[in-house]
Each structure stands twice: as structure tokens, then as C-alpha cells.
Amino acid sequence: MAGEVTAAAGAAGEAAAHGGGGMDVIGVVVLLAAAVIAVPVFRRIGLGSVLGYLAAGLAVGPFGLGFFDDPEAIIHVAELGVVLFLFVIGLEMQPSRLWAMRGEIFGLGFAQVLVAMGVLTIVGVSLGFPVSASLISGTGFVLTSTAIVMQMLDERKEMATPKGRRMISILLFEDLAIVPLLALVTFLAPGGEEVTMAHRLTSAAIGTGAIVALIFGGLYLLNPFFSLLARYGGREVMTAAALLVVLGAALMMQAAGLSMAMGAFLAGVLLSESTFRHQLEADVEPFRGLLLGLFFLGVGMALNLTTIAENWLLVVICVPAYMILKMLVIYCVARIWKADRAEALERAVLMAQGGEFAFVLYSAAAAAGVITGQDRAVLTAIVIVSMVLTPLMIILHDRLAPKIQPSLDGVEEARDLHARVLIIGFGRMGQVISQPLIARGHSLSIIEKDPQMIRDADEFGFKVWYGDGTRLDVLHAAGAAEACLIVAVPDDKEATTRIVELVKAEFPMVPVIARAFDREHALELVQHDVDFQMRETLHSALAMGREALVKLGDDPEVIDEVMEEIRNRDAERFELECVGGISAGAALILSNRNTEPA
Known part of the structure; x- marks a missing residue:
């Protein structure tokens, strides 16, 4: 947290210094205070760090307390956070894994972008705007915020999951799509039809050449380069080299008319099998977090309340229209690609907003005369409002969406069980505890609430019944009243405490032994009159110490x-x-x- 604020403050100081002498230190202090106060408060009340940064940026920006008057300068610097984030993601994506994702990148990503472009264009046309302006307006909103989605996936620990990788695939395609979309702006501009085929082929050749050059350099130059630095340079030199590679690749792609984030991602992929991969990730990670925090602060500052007030009706219509239609498209495309309802809904909510590439597209369209400067300001405000609303929508989704019910195919529920010993939970401890009991011929009833664990146990000859031991009716069905011993070892601290509490209240004559997760949990179990408890790591830790x-x-x-x-x-x-x-x-x-x- 302190590191994030420091980098944010440094960039703020740079921006302030351009505006006049003596304000750089004030800029540093203001951003430090805003982030230190807002982010912990928002995380404490369950609204997340992203919304905290956005609120802090709005508070200190030109439409809040007015400490900064050029938020776009801060956003421009902070976009490097997105670049570094993509590099870290690339380090986790070996070429073989990326190749395996090609269908999702170019199939799922292409379908979502193309369908969303067509549907969102209808919004502008329905409001009476020209087709070309409507197309650019809707297309900009199609480009999802990489920063917000990546941060949310990171906080939800879903980046390495299959559904997380599918969202990353779509984001990668959107990064690639910025190139043809900028070409579309040129074509739609007055006189754009006269752009020669030779010019288009030249642009395509430059972009392809830059990608080939980056791949060649990554395959044949980077490993010897880092080996040399590891031998003769210090730790700080390795850090500088890591930043040089990331930013150099990003700038090369930008010069070729491609996305900076795409260049950083490719650099990460090319280094994903390097022996220096883990050190590079450790060197870049702090800068990534810092600049992403600064990016969200800048977005909050850029929320133009005057433009929203002057065009409030248009904003009120377009923000929900764009977001709802985009969510419907994402949901339908996800279902067509065989995603279940829960994943499709979560993806639709996470990716419902416009993104930072929309700013680039709208700026290019305004410069080319496709949209007016006033249109650009309104569209930018609409995108920023959608970015602000996204964390709130995710919170509502998590609270209101129906919980995923596990499939019970091939699993039998606990009913009228009778055995000397009832084991609740068949994870790593339950499996080991059952072995001496079986060896001595004691009859066991085993219940577990993870259906997949039950299926896995069945493959090894164990009969495990489905049941949640924290429910009194399940305990009765599992034969707790007739058991000679109950063993409570679920993989959940609160569940273990609840089981002990229930058993001692309803079946006081049945002894219960329980797994304690730590010292505090052991004391809590003792307070609930458990007959025996054991901290799960106590004896193993003592054995390793010996x-x-x-x-x-x-x-x-x-x-x-x-x-x-x-x-x-x-x-x-x-x-x-x-x-x-x-x-x-x-x-x-x-x-x-x-x-x-x-």
C-alpha cells in the first residue's frame, strides 16, 4: 500500500511540477493522503480498492478540492501500470499455453467485439446521431478496461482459473483490435475513402515487422542479455533491465501503430520460459501495483462533473443503455461458447464498462473530424462513469447472484447411517485419521460436502456420503445420536467450531474430537467443551524442528x-x-x- 501511494505521488509531483514551481511536494502529500485515507476505508466497508482510488481521485481532482487541474497527464503516465500488468500476465503464459488459447482469443474475443460493435452502434443511431459517429461511440465502449478487470480478477484470485483466462483472452483480442479500429477511424474521416491501399499495406507491414522483430529479439537476445547482467551487474541493474525490456517493447509496438500493452505482453510471453522469469516478476511487480493505483486516481480526477451536468440526460440514457446492451452481448456470446450461467453472468458484470483504449479511440476520432470535441468530452465522461459503476455492480452481483450449487451426480446424501464412528470431512486429515480406525475394524460413517472429493474417494474404494455437518438435520441423518465417537475435521475453521457446538448441545454424551487450525482456534474449541483437539501443524512442525x-x-x-x-x-x-x-x-x-x- 505504501509503495503504491509513493509511486502515485511521484507521478503527481511530476505533473504538478509542469504546472508551476513549488507544487510538486504538495502534489505528493495530497495523493499520499487521498490514497492512505480512501483505499483502506473503502476496503474496510467492502467496496474494494478500485472504488477507493476512484473516489480519492475525484476528491482531489479539478471537480473536487481542485489540487490538480490536468488529470489526463497523470493518466498518461499511469497507463504504464496497465503495460506492466500485461507483462506480468505474459510471464505466466508460456507460448504453449498461449497457443492453446488461440481459439478463445480469436474466436471468443472476435465474436464478442464484433457483435457488441453492432449492437452498441444502435444506441447512437436511435438518439439521432450519424451512423459513423454512432459506430465510433459504440465501438469505443466495446473496449473493456484492462486495468479494472485485471485488478478485480487479481483481488478475487481468479486470474489462473479457466474463467479468468477466458476473460484475459478477450482482453488480449481487444488490445489487438485497437489497430484496425484506428484504421476504421481514418476510413470514416472526411476524405478517408481516398486513403490509398498502399498506405494501409504499409501500416500492416510495419506492425507485422515490429512483432517479428520483438519475437526474434526475445528468442535470441534476452536470455544472453540477462545472463550477462546477472554475472556482472547488481540487483538494481537487473531491475533497470527488466523495466527497459518492458518499456522498450511497449514503445516499439506503439511506434508501429500497435498497443503498448500488447508489446509488454509479448515480451512477457517470450521471457516466460527464461531462467530469470521469477526474478523479473519480482522486480516489475511493485511498479505494476504503484502505477495501477495512480491510474485509478487519474480516472477519478478525470470525471468531468461539469460535462455530466450539462449533458445529464444523454449520460443518464447512454450509460445504462451501453452497459446493459454490452452485458447482454457478453452473456449471450459466453453461453454460445458453452459457459455456464454463473460464469457468463460474472463475465458480463466484470466487463460491462468501457475502458482506457476508448480514450485513445475518441481522441483519434475527434482529431479526424468523425466526432466533435464536445462529443468526445461526453463520451469520455460516459466511459468514466461506467468504470466507476463497475465495482458497485460487482458487489451487487456477489451479494445477489444465486450461489452455485455443486453437481450431485453420482453422489448419495447421508440418510439413516449407523456406525460406531462418524467422521465429518474427508480432506487431508480425515483420510489419514480413517486408516487406523479401519485397521482396527471399527465401522465408519463418513460425510463430506464437496461432491468432487466424494467422487475421488469412491475411486479409491471409500464410501463417503454427501452432507453438511454444520446442519443439525444432517447430523441426525448421519447417525450422530447413536455414534460412539464423532471426528470433526472439515477443511473450514468456522465449520469445525459450529460442528463442535452443535454436537455438544444436541448429543452431549457423544465424545467429539476436532481438528484445530491454530492456537486461537484450539482455545475456541476448548471453550465449546470439545473432548480432544489437536492443532493440525503442531506435531509436524515439531518433527521438522527436531x-x-x-x-x-x-x-x-x-x-x-x-x-x-x-x-x-x-x-x-x-x-x-x-x-x-x-x-x-x-x-x-x-x-x-x-x-x-x-
Whole structure:
């Protein structure tokens, strides 16, 4: 967090310095304060960091407190955050994986962009605008915000999932699409039909040549380059080299008329199998986070409230019209490509906004005379409003969307089970605990709420029933009242506590042993009168500590004495915490009071 604010402040200082002397330090302090206050508050209330940055930018921008009057300069610098983000994504995409995604990039991505262009053009035509202006307006909105979607996927930990990769594929195609779309602007401009075929072929050849040159350099030059620096340079030189490669590739693509983000992505892909991949990712990652935070601040500053007020009716009509129609297109295309309803809906919500490439497209269209300067301002405001609304829509989606129900095909629910031992949860601990019980011939009833885990267990000869042990009716159906022992070992801390609480309240004569996730959880289970609890990593950690002493050559008898002392001291501290309700730190002091230092 501190790093993000620092980089944001540095760029703000640069922007302020261009506007006059003495304001650079003020710009740094203002952005530091805005981000430090807004982002934690918004994350604390569940609105996410993106909305926090946007709100902070609006507060300190020209339509808030007025500390900055040129937000576009900050956005221009901060777009490098998107570039670095794409480079990090490229590092995770080996060429083989990228090739495997070609159908999603050029099939799914192309279909979504093309259909959305046609549908969104209807909005402008319906409002009475010329077809060419309507086409450019709708097309700009088709280009999703890479920064927002990537950040949301990152926060939701979905970037490496199949549905996350499909969204990334679409974003990659949209990055590629900016090139023909800018050519479309040239064609739609007054006199654009007279652009020669030779000019178009030349532009295509330059772009292709830049891609070929980048691929060649990545395959044959980058590894020797980084090997040389690793041998003779320092850590800071490697960091500088990583930034040089990313920004150099981005600038090469931009000079060839392509997307900077696409150049950075290709550089990442070419380095994805390099021995320096992990170091490069570690070097670039801090800058990526910093500049992305600055980008969102800049977008918040750029929200032109005057333009929105002057054209409020148009904004009120276009923002929901564009977003709803785009969501419908994304949903339908996703369903055609065999995505389930939940994934299609989530993709539609995440990608419903316009993006940063719309600013580029609208600027080019205004310069070419396809749209007026006033139209550009309104369209830019519409895109920014959609970007601001997206985090709120995602929150509503997460709260209101129906929860995904797991498929129960091939799974039987727990009904009228009778066994001496009821095991709740058949994860890594449940599987191990069941083995000595089976070896001694005790009958088991095993329930688990993950259908896939039940199917996997069935392949190895275990009969596991479907059931949620936190529900009293399921416990009755699983035979908890007749069991001689209940073992609570689900892969969920809260669920374990709830099971112990239910069992002790409803079946007080049945002993229950439970898995504790950590020391605090163990104390919580003791408070609920669990008969036996064990921290899941306690004995494995002690065993590894003992082995570490063995490898270091300590005397075996001394090792045994030390380990026994540690076990006794831990048990004593735990007893003090249970009886007195004191903190772990206080228990540690009391238990060590008469202990000589090792």
C-alpha cells in the first residue's frame, strides 16, 4: 500500500511540477493522503480498492478540492501500470499455453467485439446521431478496461482459473483490435475513402515487422542479455533491465501503430520460459501495483462533473443503455461458447464498462473530424462513469447472484447411517485419521460436502456420503445420536467450531474430537467443551524442528530433552490460556519465568 501511494505521488509531483514551481511536494502529500485515507476505508466497508482510488481521485481532482487541474497527464503516465500488468500476465503464459488459447482469443474475443460493435452502434443511431459517429461511440465502449478487470480478477484470485483466462483472452483480442479500429477511424474521416491501399499495406507491414522483430529479439537476445547482467551487474541493474525490456517493447509496438500493452505482453510471453522469469516478476511487480493505483486516481480526477451536468440526460440514457446492451452481448456470446450461467453472468458484470483504449479511440476520432470535441468530452465522461459503476455492480452481483450449487451426480446424501464412528470431512486429515480406525475394524460413517472429493474417494474404494455437518438435520441423518465417537475435521475453521457446538448441545454424551487450525482456534474449541483437539501443524512442525537439529549435528539426547521441554512449555502455556483467559504473550512470559535460557 505504501509503495503504491509513493509511486502515485511521484507521478503527481511530476505533473504538478509542469504546472508551476513549488507544487510538486504538495502534489505528493495530497495523493499520499487521498490514497492512505480512501483505499483502506473503502476496503474496510467492502467496496474494494478500485472504488477507493476512484473516489480519492475525484476528491482531489479539478471537480473536487481542485489540487490538480490536468488529470489526463497523470493518466498518461499511469497507463504504464496497465503495460506492466500485461507483462506480468505474459510471464505466466508460456507460448504453449498461449497457443492453446488461440481459439478463445480469436474466436471468443472476435465474436464478442464484433457483435457488441453492432449492437452498441444502435444506441447512437436511435438518439439521432450519424451512423459513423454512432459506430465510433459504440465501438469505443466495446473496449473493456484492462486495468479494472485485471485488478478485480487479481483481488478475487481468479486470474489462473479457466474463467479468468477466458476473460484475459478477450482482453488480449481487444488490445489487438485497437489497430484496425484506428484504421476504421481514418476510413470514416472526411476524405478517408481516398486513403490509398498502399498506405494501409504499409501500416500492416510495419506492425507485422515490429512483432517479428520483438519475437526474434526475445528468442535470441534476452536470455544472453540477462545472463550477462546477472554475472556482472547488481540487483538494481537487473531491475533497470527488466523495466527497459518492458518499456522498450511497449514503445516499439506503439511506434508501429500497435498497443503498448500488447508489446509488454509479448515480451512477457517470450521471457516466460527464461531462467530469470521469477526474478523479473519480482522486480516489475511493485511498479505494476504503484502505477495501477495512480491510474485509478487519474480516472477519478478525470470525471468531468461539469460535462455530466450539462449533458445529464444523454449520460443518464447512454450509460445504462451501453452497459446493459454490452452485458447482454457478453452473456449471450459466453453461453454460445458453452459457459455456464454463473460464469457468463460474472463475465458480463466484470466487463460491462468501457475502458482506457476508448480514450485513445475518441481522441483519434475527434482529431479526424468523425466526432466533435464536445462529443468526445461526453463520451469520455460516459466511459468514466461506467468504470466507476463497475465495482458497485460487482458487489451487487456477489451479494445477489444465486450461489452455485455443486453437481450431485453420482453422489448419495447421508440418510439413516449407523456406525460406531462418524467422521465429518474427508480432506487431508480425515483420510489419514480413517486408516487406523479401519485397521482396527471399527465401522465408519463418513460425510463430506464437496461432491468432487466424494467422487475421488469412491475411486479409491471409500464410501463417503454427501452432507453438511454444520446442519443439525444432517447430523441426525448421519447417525450422530447413536455414534460412539464423532471426528470433526472439515477443511473450514468456522465449520469445525459450529460442528463442535452443535454436537455438544444436541448429543452431549457423544465424545467429539476436532481438528484445530491454530492456537486461537484450539482455545475456541476448548471453550465449546470439545473432548480432544489437536492443532493440525503442531506435531509436524515439531518433527521438522527436531530433524533440523539432527542435520545441524546436535547430540541426540540433547535434542530429545529440548523437544520434550518445548512440548511441555507449549502445553503449560495452553493450559494457562484456557484457565485464565490470558493472552498467548502473557502465557509465554509466565511459563518462561523460571526457565533458563538455552
